Amino acid sequence: MSNRRTFIKSSAFLAGSLALSPSILYAKSQVAASDKIRVALIGCNNMGLGILRHHIALPEVECVAICDVDQNILDKRIAEVGTATGKKPQRFTDFRKLLELKDLDAVIIGTPDHWHCLIAVAACQAGKDVYVEKPMANSIGECDLMAQAASKYSRIMQVGQQQRAGQAFIESRDLVKSGYLGKIRKVNIWSNFNYGLGNEFKPATAIPSGVDYDFWLGPAPKREFNPNRFHGSWRHFWDYGGGLMSDWGVHLLDMAIWVEDNPSAPGHVMTYASNVNKENRDRDTFDTMNVLFPKKDFLINYDMNGGLQTGPYGKPYGIAYVGDLGTLVVNRSGYEIYPEWDPTAEANKIEAKKLEGTTESHNLHVANFVECIKTRNEPNCPPEAGRIAALHAHIPNIAARVGAESLVWDDAKRKFIGNKEANELIFPEYRKPWVLPKI
Ligand SMILES: NC(=O)c1ccc[n+]([C@@H]2O[C@H](COP(=O)([O-])OP(=O)(O)OC[C@H]3O[C@@H](n4cnc5c(N)ncnc54)[C@H](O)[C@@H]3O)[C@@H](O)[C@H]2O)c1
Structure with missing residues (x-):
């Protein structure tokens, strides 16, 4: 210590x-x-x-x-x-x-x-x-x-x-795992960020001097240079990233998986995705998604809105562990427990608790490394933890791309059941001379 x-x-x-x-x-x-x-x-x-x-x-x-x-x-x-x-x-x-x-x-x-x-x-x-x-x-x-x-x-x-190195998240996890909130039935996650809309359209330009754009593209398809498909905003295009879903979603979903007794890959995944703001935005990825992941221990309920910046409990993003005795709401700034009311005893079922003023935890994660x-x-x-978290972001993205409201992932076989189009998106096609590594 x-x-x-x-x-x-x-x-x-x-x-x-x-x-x-x-x-x-x-x-x-x-x-x-x-x-x-x-x-x-x-x-x-x-x-x-x-x-x-x-x-x-x-x-x-x-x-x-x-x-x-x-x-x-x-x-x-x-x-x-x-x-x-x-x-x-x-x-x-x-x-x-x-x-x-x-x-x-x-x-x-x-x-x-x-x-x-x-x-x-x-x-x-x-x-x-x-x-x-x-x-x-x-x-x-x-x-x-x-x-x-x-x-x-x-x-x-x-x-x-x-x-995983952040104090607010570690304490939240300990409270959930100790049974303080009673039986957890749902983990509600929301992720609302303005930047999720991507940039306005820009014309293609010459490649900036000093930039090896062919190397930057690497295994991704060859394209003319466009500043939108470069530093920072590449994350809105499937060839390089997965939008808000894999940018923030992966962090937040990881906090739900982390409290599972045996953290598991998704099985059945239900996805609703749409693009309500696309006409003037240069983006492949979705701005609006709701995803349900029924897991053995509880239901994970993910709600994402690119282009909005307000959300439940006055927070743009967060995680709510919903238990029979109370709900714990956490994000990088701290956590708060909202107890359930017991009408017979005329008292809260558990004591309210709060932690405020926590910050980013990259330094502790690096120290751990x-x-x-x-x-x-x-x-x-x-x-393996990184893989499982990434699956929770990639599977809904694949579902949205192939228009499947319901997908079933068989993690043992590393395949989707009964969806050929989805299976074709498990690996990207590498552009030569880059080849998918063989282990
Ligand atoms: N943990 C977090 O909170 C967090 C926050 C932001 C970003 N990220 C992640 O960090 C990564 C980088 O994101 P960013 O926002 O810094 O992107 P960025 O576009 O700002 O920077 C990426 C850099 O990589 C360089 N690059 C591209 N291909 C390269 C190659 N083959 N060899 C060497 N350099 C190459 C680019 O020229 C650029 O300088 C992403 O995976 C992103 O998801 C994590």
């Missing part, structure tokens, strides 16, 4: 900057070379940088290399990390070359989702541990390949579902 407290204190960053405090820089200088953990970042624009920031705040971690296919961002990040740590990371534009580094323990994958599988499998094959952002991959089949690779090559793989690199213990979000 004292280690955890020390870490929280020592990892406090200057807001939005990579700057490290003098005490961290001093602590770093005291770590013996043999105790250092050497990491590299692949895909350094936004979240990748955020995750790297939490790595380099740990005394034992050193960033030895950064790779990106956009040289403008790459050069900026190399300079920033060099200034923050006093040591310039090596520069790569091809992750395969980076993976040849001998003195490299782990990679952070902060690329768009369509790249996660190829890079993660290659990293495992090169003997590197992997922190891969969520969703684990952009398809059901690629998640499987990644889990197989981590297992075959005995690598630590942490999937970036950082809520680095600890597991050393101990070889299972991390907070191991590959």
Whole structure:
């Protein structure tokens, strides 16, 4: 516990900057070379940088290399990390070359989702541990390949579902599992975000200088450059992401799966999806979805609205564990229990409880990963957990794409029952020269 407290204190960053405090820089200088953990970042624009920031705040971690296919961002990040740590990371534009580094323990994958599988499998094959952002991959089949690779090559793989390290979520899970709320009948999840609509249409342009767009597309179909299908907004197109469903849905659904007695893949999934705001928006993915996942322990009820930003309990997004004795509502800011009323006893059935002021937990999820690199213990979000969470996002997306209100997934056979079109979307078709990895 004292280690955890020390870490929280020592990892406090200057807001939005990579700057490290003098005490961290001093602590770093005291770590013996043999105790250092050497990491590299692949895909350094936004979240990748955020995750790297939490790595380099740990005394034992050193960033030895950064790779990106956009040289403008790459050069900026190399300079920033060099200034923050006093040591310039090596520069790569091809992750395969980076993976040849001998003195490299782990990679952070902060690329768009369509790249996660190829890079993660290659990293495992090169003997590197992997922190891969969520969703684990952009398809059901690629998640499987990644889990197989981590297992075959005995690598630590942490999937970036950082809520598993968050205090509000850990306490909520403990309360649910302890039976405090009585029998849980439903887990209601809602996810309302303006950005879920995507951008307004923009014309195609020349490829920005310094960008290798063919490499950025990688295994995805060849296309002319359009800024909407690039940094940040790629997530609204099936070739690279799964929209709000796999962007936020995967985080929130993970919190329902996490409280199951035996976390399980979806079986029968019922999906309603529509696009109520599409005419002036450049997007493949859906803005409106309701999905029911009947599970052994309870029903998961997922409600998503891209383009709205208000929701139940005054929160744009959240999770409500609905028990016989009360409902616990949680998001990244905290939780609150709403007790049921007992009319006979004229009293609440349980005591109300509240936790406020919690924040993001990427730093703790990263600390857990680095600890597991050393101990070889299972991390907070191991590959199988990442795979199951991703399935809860990909299956409704597939249902919506093939127009099936009801789909049945047979996880043992890794197939949908009786839906050929859905089965065709289990794996993406890779564009040459990229080929789906064989494990
Ligand atoms: N855990 C979270 O809370 C959270 C939040 C946001 C994003 N994410 C995830 O992080 C990942 C990155 O999202 P983002 O918003 O940072 O995207 P982004 O578009 O801002 O950045 C992606 C970067 O990857 C680079 N890239 C693309 N292909 C590459 C390749 N083959 N090799 C090297 N670099 C490559 C791009 O040039 C870009 O710099 C996604 O998987 C996303 O779902 C997670």
